Amino acid sequence: MIDFLLNGQPRHCEANPETSVLELLRETLGNTGTKEGCASGDCGACTVAIGETAPDGELHYHSANACITPAHQLHGRHLVTVDGLADGNDLHPAQAAMVECHGSQCGFCTPGIVMSLFTLHEQQRKEQDKTLVPLTPQHLEAALGGNLCRCTGYRPIRDAALSMNEHPEHRPLWMDAAAPVPRTGPTAGESLFAQPTTLAELVECLERHPEARLVAGATDLWLESTQRLVRFERLIDVTRVAELNVIEETTLEDGRSGWWIGAAVTYSQIEPLLEEHFDAFAHLLHRLGSSQIRNRGTLGGNVANASPIGDTPPVLLALGSRLRLVGPKGERELPLSEFFLDYKRTALQQGEAIRAVFLPHPVEGETLKVWKLSKRREDDISAVLGAFAWRLEDGILRDVRLAFGGMAGIPKRAAQAEAALEGKTPSSAAFQTARLALSQDFQPMSDVRGSAHYRQISAANLLERLRLVLMIESQAQDATDSPREVMLHAYAH
């Protein structure tokens, strides 16, 4: 039973656990404005806006890929689709600007583009309440990077984004209506799509149905349904568990202070924190998936998924992260490095879930660099990802942690390369040893994203880049007129 508002109209629907928002729209409700381009969350043609009331009481709309969003997660939410955006015959500014700028050709990606522009416009409106925030290239990339267009080459879409505000504001009144109050359905434990709201309820669900799959943002899980036709017998949705949605500042027993990031906190929600404290991590986050994915995906999910090419685990390994797990036997903690056992195999016991991920406070004198190599800069999966943390103490490298994705069956630190640098000056010789040691640490494989040879060479070259960065930083005060760039602007942070 799903109660939600579709473009302002109350809807009450039944759906199977594996039904997506897109299937609900197109097949059950006959709303065909929203298109299916890939059914895997990679093209953005199905982009919709989901509105929910934030803790500050305001209704916020965020973009999402309808094809991989579970229909049941609409319960108690607003759903805005391209069909509902115009106010009668008056086009929404996002629509009017797209027409005026010749932003559509075949038109199939256009509904998704319009919805991404709509959420960008909503964000601008909120910001404009305080002060006029001009759109930056970063805003536009974040808003549009998840919408593939095969016809236009994007220039007219950029123009449309930049000129939306010049069009009269036509905004149906229902967009500000309160989110619907969900009717109470069966208790969490009985539903095939359980939506516990407290940790206690979650634990109860886990106890009763240890075989159930857990779902948060569904950005990976849902591909099993759309691509491999898996039917989920029973799902437990962790996104409404209050305790999993908080970020708590804390000090661990080992004396380290930091944040416990609730496992259901989305990438978008941790973005401000990372931007403030971890420039390198934030930069990576901007290249992780797309807005639609970052609005839904979670740090907990990325870790639990245990993919060798997940973007955040190598960074968390380099930062010395820990996990707090919850299950029928209570809670336990372990270092992240002990979590990944083998390809897609983790330390999670049956009926256990990740409660929170520990992100330590930045340590004085410690530097973090995160470099991701992929075919395409935006919305691509890494061929190789290197996350490097170290301290420089009197010219000596300390606490060197070199973690890689894409180099083994799990995200993994390069123990021998680390040993080659630990306690050494960052000399050419030390780095040469470290580069050679990498081939002992890793025997990567060839796949669609890159050959083993490329992975080996580029991973070693990332260490060379690290050496050059250290060298340049050590010479920062030197007057020099020669270019000292070791990275492209588009990739640098």
Place this chain on the structure above:
Amino acid sequence: MRTLTKLSKAPLSKAPDATPETAPASNQEATADVSAESTTARHELDGRIKGDGPLARDTLPYTPTHPHSQAHESAVKHVTGRAAYIDDLSAPANTLHVALGLSPVAHGRLTRLDLDKVRTMPGVVDVIAVGDVPGHTDIGPVFPGDPIFVEEEISYVGQVIFAVAAENHRAAREAVQAAVVEIDEQPACLDPVAAAEREEFVRPSHVQQSGDWEQALKDASFVVEDEQFVGGQEHFYLEGQACLVQPTEDEGVVVFTSNQHPSETQKLVAEVLGIPFHAVTVEVRRMGGGFGGKETQASPWACIAALFARRTGRATRVRLPRGDDMRATGKRHPFHNRYRLGVDEQGVIQGGEITVIGDCGYSPDLSDAIVDRAMFHSDNAYSLGDARVTGHRARTHTASNTAFRGFGGPQGMMVIEAAMDDIARRIGEDPLTVRKRNFYRTDHQTTRRDITHYGQQVDQIGLLHDLVEQLETSSDYWERRRAITEFNAESPIIKRGLALTPVKFGISFTAKHLNQAGALLHVYTDGSVMINHGGTEMGQGLHTKICQVAARELGLDTEEVRITATRTDKVPNTSPTAASSGADLNGQAARDACMKLKQRLFDFAHEHLYQDQGLDREDMRLEAGHLVAGYGESERRIPWGELIQAAYLNRTSLSEKGFYATPLIHYDRNVGQGRPFYYFAYGAAVAEVSVDTLSGEYQVDRVDILHDVGDSLNPAIDIGQVEGGFIQGMGWLTSEELKWNDAGRLISDGPATYKIPTYGDLPPVFNVKLLEGHPNSMASIYRSKAVGEPPFMLGMAVWSALRDALASLADYAEAPRLDTPATPERVLMAAEALRAQYGSQHDAWHDTRPLEKGGE
């Protein structure tokens, strides 16, 4: 130099009024640009273009605010979600949904197919395989070789073995998995070069030759020689293959399909069902992208759905899930090219040989014409001198590769663009200098350098030179070259590159009979106009342009002209919307219909209206919603609506059909000579890139484009084609990598693994302009030029700029081989190889600068 450019500089204010005076003058000047042969032909054709000043200069700049820059006819429907694509069409509640059983192996024999369990799966209504086809089982579009279902031999992973129709899409897909399929697997051939060596071809090889190429190689100062691999490309139309078929009350079907070639689908569906063509109607309102991928490869699904619809009497839908679509349908042909060219000391090609091997996949499909077009374009904008060009069509165990924007042309051009860079490094000149020296030209002292290796005289050579000079200046090429050289000398890791590459693209189907088109014009008694034609709308704005043609001919606003879905029962026997020909062919056909109706209306007005005054038939015209006769005091204006009412009441037909066939073109395949193209479209791009030679990452910093569309029919739409084509071409050469595993299975089978350009790949500086002042020298629709495909090849500038950046690692002594797509992996490997050979500059960085403050 010709004076054509002056035309564009006529004062703005004169534009509309100046037409009568300037038209004859312009005509002469433009004539100077064409050969004697085509000039004669032009006179013959002048009849078609009289009456509205074919060369009337449009002097407003070609911008999105130009009066002809009308929005796409469906723009409002696109942005509100009201534009209906195939899967959005409503259908009866009992409509069936189809899923396909695809081969898991690349090559083998089907030894057992047991579908009994499939039939018992929930929701399944019908299951069919090859034995269930009443008519033809081979649905090869031009040549046989494409079975609708596997009979015995399996030829690629993704080939259709059987199909299931069920009550819903998911049930059909789930049922497919219950099939028992046994295959005697055999070794697969995935290497087109090996196939060519064994002479495993889908079609015979072809040769084009001019002069004594062997002597030219012997006499040359030096020879450049290399080979290259040019990758294929997935179309990635956002709307996947889809159709909806409804059975009719007799033996036929109505097919709604996302399709570039409705007439061919009509033919194939009829043949598969074993019924006459007139029992099948095919309708295409719009496609969510085509790019060539729905020219031949949209038909199989319509045939399969039609079989189910006739067997069950129920409407039947097919929509391929993205992964099935990518595995089952063909792509742009990957090519292996070789070149050996003799060059003089100035770097000018004297002759030589070029061999292109197209990887056709398992069957001919359109590969004959595609490899031909690669051969026709292996010269791009340069004279090859005395050359022999050979094209092979290799058979491999992959999906049958097919049409894709450019149709082999891009793969052919890559040969000569690679050679240009090679020559430049060899003689130590800038690649642009070398390119310009090799351009087709009319002023060469001793030899003719204005005729292609297949014997066509190149038209508008002056335009090419003018265009490149304009772009050279507007892009500030030489100043940037200087800055980049300086930057690279000082920057050990980041290297910048710059390149200007031209495009000369031949316009016409090389299959002569396809160069025809029809249109149907109805005027209703309220004066509203409906125009229909044989072209299909895939986003390129064809319908918008045709509306504009009809409105212009009839003196109406475009709002008064409605275009309707392309249907085989309105305009029959149509050609595919392909080869950039949509507006050229259908625009002329629409104009023909309008002109015929216009003449009839003038005759009627002359005879029946103002009989006492005797309206002058000679000066009648339709403008601003009126029929206008006479000038000054004797001018009479009759509103369009009144004219139509009066004509109807006087029993005048208000419907007309139009027809057009491109004149002059011919090609003799026996000797490899002729004039296959009515005209050429030109363009050029300058790209600047930065390359991280340590990681292989790169970024495109700036792109400048100047492109020739003749007199633009719609500048906004044309700019859209140019920009979109460029980005798509750039994607083909950079991030879009098709990969198969050793067993022949496509492993880049979705957008997670196959990366088309996204928003962030739009160059931060992107200056795109249409060339002004150069109307088409041939009598095309309002002197415009085709624009669909030519801009695609502008993307080569990015590839050449990457090579330029890499060449700096060799101090420009060598242009490194860079196969495509030039992924970060390929760029890194090229950089590593150059470093190994020429020494590492960043190693030098170790020695010249102390590593740590205070030393170790």
